[in-house]
Amino acid sequence: MNHRQALRPAAAAAPNLWALLGWPGQSFVLILLALGIAKVLNGPVMLTDLLTIFALLAGAAAAYRLLRVGLRKMIWRLRNRLAVAYLFMAFVPVVLMLLMGGAVTYILAGKMAAYMVNRELDRQVSQLRISIEPVLKIPEVARPAAVARIGNFYAASREGFVVHYRAGGTELRFPEGSKVTAPPDAWREASGLVAREGGFYLWARMAQGDASITASYPLSDESLNALVQGLGSVALTTSLSLEGESSRTRLRSSRTPNEVLAPTQLPPAANALDQLVYLITIAPTRYANWEEPGSAKNVSFVIFSRVSAVLRQLYAQEVEGDLATGILQGIGGLFLIVELIALIIGISLTRSITTAVHDLYDGTERVMEGDFAHRIRAVGRDQIASLSQSFNRMTENLERLLKVAKEKERMEAELEIASEVQQLLYPRSAPHLDSLTMRALCHPARTVSGDFYDYQMLAPGKLALLLGDVAGKGISAALLMATIQSSFRALVREGIDRSKEQADYHWSTARIVSRLNEQVYAMSAPAKYATLFFAIYDEASGELEYTNAGHLPPILIRGSQTEHLGVDGTVVGAFPNVPFGASRLQLHRDDVLVAFTDGVSEPENEYEEMFGEERLVDLVRQQMHRGDQEMMQIVVDAVQKWTGTPEMQDDLTLLIVRKT
Numbered sequence: 239m240n241h242r243q244a245l246r247p248a249a250a251a252a253p254n255l256w257a258l259l260g261w262p263g264q265s266f267v268l269i270l271l272a273l274g275i276a277k278v279l280n281g282p283v284m285l286t287d288l289l290t291i292f293a294l295l296a297g298a299a300a301a302y303r304l305l306r307v308g309l310r311k312m313i314w315r316l317r318n319r320l321a322v323a324y325l326f327m328a329f330v331p332v333v334l335m336l337l338m339g340g341a342v343t344y345i346l347a348g349k350m351a352a353y354m355v356n357r358e359l360d361r362q363v364s365q366l367r368i369s370i371e372p373v374l375k376i377p378e379v380a381r382p383a384a385v386a387r388i389g390n391f392y393a394a395s396r397e398g399f400v401v402h403y404r405a406g407g408t409e410l411r412f413p414e415g416s417k418v419t420a421p422p423d424a425w426r427e428a429s430g431l432v433a434r435e436g437g438f439y440l441w442a443r444m445a446q447g448d449a450s451i452t453a454s455y456p457l458s459d460e461s462l463n464a465l466v467q468g469l470g471s472v473a474l475t476t477s478l479s480l481e482g483e484s485s486r487t488r489l490r491s492s493r494t495p496n497e498v499l500a501p502t503q504l505p506p507a508a509n510a511l512d513q514l515v516y517l518i519t520i521a522p523t524r525y526a527n528w529e530e531p532g533s534a535k536n537v538s539f540v541i542f543s544r545v546s547a548v549l550r551q552l553y554a555q556e557v558e559g560d561l562a563t564g565i566l567q568g569i570g571g572l573f574l575i576v577e578l579i580a581l582i583i584g585i586s587l588t589r590s591i592t593t594a595v596h597d598l599y600d601g602t603e604r605v606m607e608g609d610f611a612h613r614i615r616a617v618g619r620d621q622i623a624s625l626s627q628s629f630n631r632m633t634e635n636l637e638r639l640l641k642v643a644k645e646k647e648r649m650e651a652e653l654e655i656a657s658e659v660q661q662l663l664y665p666r667s668a669p670h671l672d673s674l675t676m677r678a679l680c681h682p683a684r685t686v687s688g689d690f691y692d693y694q695m696l697a698p699g700k701l702a703l704l705l706g707d708v709a710g711k712g713i714s715a716a717l718l719m720a721t722i723q724s725s726f727r728a729l730v731r732e733g734i735d736r737s738k739e740q741a742d743y744h745w746s747t748a749r750i751v752s753r754l755n756e757q758v759y760a761m762s763a764p765a766k767y768a769t770l771f772f773a774i775y776d777e778a779s780g781e782l783e784y785t786n787a788g789h790l791p792p793i794l795i796r797g798s799q800t801e802h803l804g805v806d807g808t809v810v811g812a813f814p815n816v817p818f819g820a821s822r823l824q825l826h827r828d829d830v831l832v833a834f835t836d837g838v839s840e841p842e843n844e845y846e847e848m849f850g851e852e853r854l855v856d857l858v859r860q861q862m863h864r865g866d867q868e869m870m871q872i873v874v875d876a877v878q879k880w881t882g883t884p885e886m887q888d889d890l891t892l893l894i895v896r897k898t
Contacts, residue, residue, distance in 0.1 A: 259300065259303075259304075260300075260303050262296055262299035262300040262302075262303050263296075263300035263303065263304065265292075265296045265299075265300075266293065266296035266297050266299075266300045269289055269292050269293045269296055270293055272289055273286065273289040273290065273293055276289060331576040331579055331580065335572045335575070335576060336569070336572065339568060339572070343545060344515075344517065344545065347517055347519075347543075347545040347548040347549070348517055348518070348519030348541070349519070350548050350551075350552065351466075351469060351470075351517065351519050351521075351541045351543050351548050352519055352520075352521030352539065352541060354465075354466045354469060354548075354551060355465055355466060355469070355472060355521060355539050355541060356521060356523065356539075358465045358466055359431070359440065359465065359523075362440055363429050363430055363440055363441075363442060366429065366440065366441070366442035366453050366454075367429050367442040367444070369388050369391070369392075369442075369453065370388060370401070370442055370444055370451045370452075370453050371444055372384070373385060373388070373403065373444070373451050374444055374445075374446040374449055374451060378405060378449075381403060381405070381410075382403075382410055385401055385403045385410050385412055385451070386412060388401050388412070388453065389401050389412030389413060390412075392453070392455065393412075393413070396455040397455070397456075397458070397461075398455050398456040398458075399453070399454075399455040400412070400413070400416050400418045400453070400454055400455070401451065401452070401453040402416075402418065402420050402451070402452045402453075403449075403450070403451045403452075404420055404449070404450055404451075405448060405449035405450075406448055406449075418434075418435075418454075420450070420452060421443065421452055421528055421529075421531070422529065422531050423450075424531035424532070425443055425445070425450075425452075425531045425532075426443075426445045427443060427444055427445055428441070428442075428443045428526065429441065429442040429443065430524070430525070430526065431457075431523065431524070431525035431526070431537065432454065432525060432526045432527070432528050433525055433526070433527050433528065433535075434454070434527075434528035434529075435528075437456055437457070438456070438457045438474055438525065438537070439454040439455060439456050439457060439528075440454065440455060440457060441453065441454035442454075457474065459473070462474065462539075463503060466551060468505055468547060468550065468551065469505070469541070469543050469547055469548070469551060470503065470504055470505050470516075470517070470541060470542045470543030470544065470547055471503050471504065471541070471542040471543075472539055472540070472541050472542075473539070473540045473542075474537060474538070474539060474540075475537070475538055475540055476535070476536060476537050476538070504516055504542060504543070504544065505543060505544050505546070505547035505550075507544060507546065508544070508546030509546070512544050512545060512546045516542060516543065516544050517541070517542065517543040517544055517545055517547075517548065518540070518541070518542055519540075519541045519543075520538045520539070520540055520541075521538060521539040521541060522536060522537070522538045523537055523538070523539065524536065524537065525537045594615075594617075594622045594623070594625075594626055597614040597615055597626065598614060598625065598626065598629060600614070601613075601614040601629055601633070602629075605633060605636075610633050610636045610637040610640065611633075611637055612633065613630050613633065613634075614626050614629060614630060616630060654685065663690075663719075663720060663723055664678075664680065664690075664691065664692070665678075665691075665692055665693055665694075668693060669693055669694075669695045669701055671699070671701060671775075671777055672777070672898075673777050673780065673897060673898055674701065674775060674777065674825075674895065674896070674897060674898065675866060675895070675896045675898060676693060676701075676703065676866075676893065676894065676895045676896075677866035677867055677870060677893075677894050678691040678693075678705070678870075678891070678892065678893040678894075679867075679870050679871075679874070679891070679892055680889070680890070680891040681837070681874055681886055681889070681890040681891075682886070682889050683711055683837065683885070683886040683887065683888050683889050683890075684711055684712055686712065686713060686715075686716035687711075687715070687716060687719065687889045687891070688707065688708035688709070688710055688711055688712075688715025688716060688718065688719050688768075688889055689705075689706070689707050689708070689719070689835050689837065689889040689890070689891035690704070690705070690706050690707075690708070690719045690722060690723050690891070691704060691705045691706075691891055691893055692704040692723055692726060692727070694727065694730045696730065696733065696734060696737070696745060696774065697734070697737060699776065699777035699778055700745065700774065700775070700776055700777070701774070701775045701777070702730060702745075702772070702773070702774050702775075703771075703772070703773045703774075703775065703833075703893065703895065704723075704726055704770065704771070704772050704773075705770065705771045705789070705833045705834075705835070705891060705893045706719075706722065706768050706769060706770030706771065706789065706810075706835075707768060707769050707770075707789065707835040707836065707837075707889070707891070708722070708766070708767075708768040709765075709766065709767050709768065709809075710766075711888070711889060714766070715889075718758075718762055718766050718768065718811075719768075721758065721761055721762065722754065722758055722768055722770070722810070722811075725754055725757045725758065725761075726750075726754060726772075729750050729753055729754060730750075733745060733750070745774050745783075746783075746820065747772050747773065747774055747783050747784055747785040747820045748785050748806070748807075748818045748819055748820040750772065750785075751770070751772055751785045751787050751807065751810065751818045752816070752817070752818050754770075754810060755787070755810045755811060755813075755814075755816055755818070756814060756815070758810050758811035759811050759812070759813065759814045760814075762811050764812075766811060767809040767810060767811040767812035768809060768810050768811055769787060769788040769789035769790070769809050769810070770787050770788075770789055770810055771784065771785075771786050771787070771789045771792055771803075771833050772784065772785050772787070773785075775825070775895075780824060780825050780826075780897070781822055781823070781824055781825070782822065782823040782824075782825055782831075783820055783821070783822050783823075784803065784806075784820065784821055784822075784823065785806045785807065785818050785819065785820050785821070786803060786804060786805045786806050786807070786821070787806065787807045787808065787809060787810045787818060788805065788807065788808050788809035788810070789805075789833075789835075790834065790835065790836060790839065791803045791804065791805060792831055792832060792833035792834070792893075793831070793832045793851065793854070793855055794823065794829060794830070794831050794832075795829070795830040795831075795832065795855060795858060795859065795862075796826065796828075796829050796830075797828070800855055803821065803823065804821050806818055806819035806820060806821055807819060825897040826897060827897055827898065828896075828897065828898075829896070829897040830858065830862065830894065830895070830896050830897075831894070831895040831896075832854065832855075832858055832892070832893070832894055832895075833892075833893040833894075833895075834854065834891065834892050834893070835888075835889060835890065835891045835892075836888060837877075837886060837887070837888035837889045837890035837891065838854060838873065838877060838890055838891075838892055839851050839854060840887075840888065841877055841880060841881045841886075841887045841888065842881065842887070843880050843881060843882060844882055849876075849877055849880045849881075853876075853880075854873065857872065857873055857876055858873070858894075861873075866894050866896065869894065870892050870894060873892060874890060874892070877890060
């Protein structure tokens with residue numbers, strides 16, 4: 239290769255470098271040439287200064303462009319991208335550690351300030367207790383003098399100090415003439431912070447037998463600020479919010495909310511950093527209400543101070559130099575620790591990528607084998623971690639769906655058993671009477687029903703009929719239905735036994751429904767109740783005595799006339815001791831009595847029109863020539879056709895009684 243061939247790459251690289259500079263770099267080069275020429279030729283000073291300014295601006299733009307292009311080219315390779323990531327991982331932890339150090343220092347200083355304030359309050363409360371405790375242990379004749387000594391001792395140092403002593407009919411106050419009332423006698427021994435007459439007080443109370451002594455003094459702004467000398471400003475508030483109106487403002491209306499939650503005094507700053515930020519801490523504690531024995535409510539001390547002031551209180555010395563040295567030493571140690579952490583993170587980053595891919599592969603193999611409980615590790619917030627989390631959510635959803643399917647199968651099996659058991663609760667056949675025929679059916683909206691019906695022979699020629707509807711559907715309604723039906727049969731059995739013992743025993747539908755209401759109310763939840771229609775038919779007289787407890791009125795069809803039976807009381811099970819009435823009806827030959835639940839009359843079609851009682855009456859009239867079972871099935875089919883859906887909207891129960 240000759241020298242001309244060797245110069246070709248260099249010649250080709252020169253235009254590329256010039257194009258890479260772009261207009262900012264090209265302008266910078268041209269301005270530098272012009273500036274050099276101006277200096278060589280001793281050009282005007284104004285021109286030289288102007289070219290210098292343009293050179294600085296163009297140089298900054300060229301440097302920014304070259305930096306962007308360089309970074310883009312540098313991080314194109316994965317290795318370089320990881321190197322840049324390591325750089326950020328080494329820098330960010332340093333900043334975070336510095337911020338954490340400042341936050342920890344701030345928090346610890348706040349905790350120490352709160353501890354100092356609470357410790358001083360505890361000391362003052364303890365001093366109050368120690369001062370008044372011996373009074374109740376000395377003879378009664380010497381107690382007035384002891385009370386006076388306590389008052390004189392505190393009067394000079396505690397403005398507003400009040401001590402109150404009471405024993406039997408004796409009552410002493412210091413200072414004399416004080417109008418502060420004694421706390422309620424329900425207070426026995428107590429101490430701490432108490433709210434009284436719109437302000438907060440420190441108090442202590444001792445009681446022995448009928449004797450008690452109480453001492454208290456108010457916490458003013460001055461006394462709060464003087465709790466720990468040199469610490470800063472202290473205020474009381476019952477709200478932890480620094481923006482809303484505080485209870486301190488409500489208790490003491492002499493200051494506005496902003497004044498209550500603003501520092502009235504701050505200790506001097508130890509250095510420039512201490513000057514920028516002052517300390518705010520909230521120390522929660524409890525206080526009692528003077529008029530509410532045993533009460534305990536939340537209150538907080540809002541403390542305004544500086545970190546240096548807290549340290550001065552701890553070490554009782556100026557800490558400016560020590561603090562700066564400690565900060566420098568801490569920064570140096572943090573840099574070393576962060577560098578070690580950055581190295582560890584850089585090594586583990588590559589391993590985390592390959593480990594995540596392996597975990598995903600292993601997880602898919604486990605799922606293929608049917609192990610949906612397997613979860614893979616999802617570390618970080620990158621795309622690989624998101625993919626791992628998506629895989630875990632997928633397997634979790636699959637596992638949940640399998641559990642739901644199994645649970646559904648179990649519930650369906652249990653509901654089938656419950657349905658079979660419920661079918662056994664219904665009468666297997668209707669009792670036989672010469673002058674009366676009856677037939678009933680129940681179609682549950684779900685597997686089990688809250689509707690019920692029953693008929694029982696009370697005596698030869700005397701028949702009891704029952705039809706009802708429990709509020710709600712499903713298992714809970716079915717359980718209450720079983721309770722009502724078992725209670726009804728127990729009451730009927732009891733009546734039958736009594737009628738055998740008493741020849742003049744009178745069956746009363748109102749009495750039986752009243753007792754049934756009491757039992758259901760006692761055995762069911764408050765929100766559970768049922769409506770029912772209970773009737774007793776006497777074949778000898780052809781009379782039907784009935785009690786309608788909040789149920790839809792049955793319909794009597796007599797030839798071309800239609801009559802709705804009345805309502806004799808409210809629902810069963812909702813209220814105790816509810817009176818129920820009874821009505822009587824004389825049945826004639828060919829009369830048809832239709833009793834039903836709202837699952838017959840209230841289902842709606844697609845236009846939100848209910849099936850209605852008129853359609854039910856018309857349908858029964860049209861099909862009266864048919865048998866009762868066939869007629870009832872025609873009614874059920876008509877209701878389902880009306881709704882246009884194969885599922886029932888509500889439990890459907892129908893009872894048809896014919897007088898022959």
